[in-house]
Amino acid sequence: MSIRKVKFQRASLQLLDKIKNILESYKQKNIRVTLRQLYYQLVASGLILNTDKQYKKISGLLTNARYSGIIDWEAIEDRTRKPNIPNTFRDVPHLLQVASQCYQLNRWSNQVYYVELWTEKDAISSVISPITNKYQVSVVVNRGYSSASSMYESAQRFLENSNKKCILLYLGDHDPSGLDMDRDIGERLSEFGANVNVIRIGLTFNQVQEYNPPRNPTKLKDTRSKKYSKIYGFNCWEVDALKPEVLQELIENSILKYLDLEKYKLVQEREEKDLEDMKLK
DNA sequence: TCACCGTAAGCCTTCACAGA
DNA sequence: TCTGTGAAGGCTTACGGTGA
Numbered sequence: 001m002s003i004r005k006v007k008f009q010r011a012s013l014q015l016l017d018k019i020k021n022i023l024e025s026y027k028q029k030n031i032r033v034t035l036r037q038l039y040y041q042l043v044a045s046g047l048i049l050n051t052d053k054q055y056k057k058i059s060g061l062l063t064n065a066r067y068s069g070i071i072d073w074e075a076i077e078d079r080t081r082k083p084n085i086p087n088t089f090r091d092v093p094h095l096l097q098v099a100s101q102c103y104q105l106n107r108w109s110n111q112v113y114y115v116e117l118w119t120e121k122d123a124i125s126s127v128i129s130p131i132t133n134k135y136q137v138s139v140v141v142n143r144g145y146s147s148a149s150s151m152y153e154s155a156q157r158f159l160e161n162s163n164k165k166c167i168l169l170y171l172g173d174h175d176p177s178g179l180d181m182d183r184d185i186g187e188r189l190s191e192f193g194a195n196v197n198v199i200r201i202g203l204t205f206n207q208v209q210e211y212n213p214p215r216n217p218t219k220l221k222d223t224r225s226k227k228y229s230k231i232y233g234f235n236c237w238e239v240d241a242l243k244p245e246v247l248q249e250l251i252e253n254s255i256l257k258y259l260d261l262e263k264y265k266l267v268q269e270r271e272e273k274d275l276e277d278m279k280l281k
Numbered sequence: 282t283c284a285c286c287g288t289a290a291g292c293c294t295t296c297a298c299a300g301a
Numbered sequence: 302t303c304t305g306t307g308a309a310g311g312c313t314t315a316c317g318g319t320g321a
Contacts, residue, residue, distance in 0.1 A: 283321095
């Protein structure tokens with residue numbers, strides 16, 4: 001559906017063709033991408049350079065492409081501006097139907113470990129969620145360093161699960177601040193008395209060498225760059241540049257290290273039985 | 282000439298760190 | 302101890318430049 005008439009230049013139309021191919025591959029995996037995520041896939045494919053200028057160019061191009069009907073509005077999502085819509089129901093049977101669809105037991109209740117997945121990047125949350133939903137793992141998106149409020153609330157969650165071994169799987173950029181964030185999280189959680197094992201599952205230097213994602217120049221104005229460049233040189237890498245299937249496999253394998261699948265399935269079966277009982281009543 | 286393109290600035294919050 | 306700077310997220314808006 002065309003809302004605005006936009007006259008694109010030939011080069012822009014050629015790039016939009018490539019973008020449509022990328023969006024189609026995400027659609028087949030039931031993933032809605034963010035602008036940021038799409039941008040890094042274009043960089044990873046070598047179609048554009050990884051610069052602020054290119055990012056803003058893509059941002060403007062996609063805005064126009066959606067208004068002109070070339071790109072489907074449903075293909076791209078903005079996760080930062082969500083309306084707060086009150087829950088309403090048609091009638092009581094509708095409420096019961098919705099409630100039964102939401103019904104889930106705590107499938108980790110009989111596990112040895114309590115696991116959460118944390119990331120600094122909101123852009124990858126649509127890639128993460130199919131796996132974390134599958135295994136009922138909580139996800140925390142920090143958008144950079146976490147806030148005091150978020151740290152306090154998270155520490156309370158871990159303290160509530162202190163009868164288990166608490167594991168925090170972390171996904172962040174391989175850059176001066178990104179590498180510092182998991183250290184920061186561990187230290188700040190322990191200030192609240194939460195005993196959490198923070199495990200960085202990505203992006204690691206080994207993964208950089210294995211998957212060869214596009215590199216960026218290290219931001220020298222970052223106060224942590226001096227220490228970083230002594231170890232890794234003057235390049236850094238973004239975690240969202242990894243292909244979605246690679247990220248999903250990485251997350252799933254990491255969760256499965258701490259999950260007793262047999263016990264997990266026992267709770268699932270109880271859940272299904274409860275739902276059957278609910279239908280009979 | 283006009284529509285599009287490129288670029289800069291701004292929005293908003295929280296935190297870390299260097300330097301004065 | 303205080304101040305300034307920069308990091309993350311995903312855009313939007315405004316303005317000057319450029320191509321069709």
